[in-house]
């Protein structure tokens with residue numbers, strides 16, 4: 001008797017927990033963006049054409065360029081936490097040129113090659129890499 005009551009309670013608790021989680025604005029908005037980016041074929045084409053040669057198709061930068069320039073793994077939780085959407089957009093638009101542990105890091109500015117309406121798609125794509 002007591003066992004069956006416990007069993008019937010726990011799925012209910014799970015449902016309640018799920019409801020509470022999806023009610024958080026950040027949670028639901030975030031997952032919508034991720035889903036859109038992951039499925040967007042245009043973003044996928046852009047990424048493969050313009051980004052994957054350095055960052056890798058999977059974003060882990062296991063490419064020759066990735067190793068040469070010590071490019072970080074964008075799929076890691078630490079990376080995702082460190083960069084805001086605005087910073088990601090900024091990097092895409094303006095590119096970067098710097099030095100890290102004696103390795104020259106260079107990324108071209110994409111502001112003339114990526115349309116403004118494509119920027120949010122790329123940001124969502126970068127976020128979706130982490131899944």
Ligand code: HEC
Pocket residue numbers: 047050051052053054055065069070071072073083087088089091092096105106107108110114122126
């Ligand atoms: C020529 C190689 C190259 C290409 C192509 C390239 N990147 Fe990068 N990218 C880099 C390097 C080098 C860094 C800095 C490495 C690091 O610290 O991880 C970087 C960093 C970034 C960052 C983080 C910004 C920062 O300050 O570290 C983002 C976001 C990014 N790239 C997005 C993109 C996107 C999106 C594309 C395609 C539109 C792209 N990159 C194409 C080389 C490249």
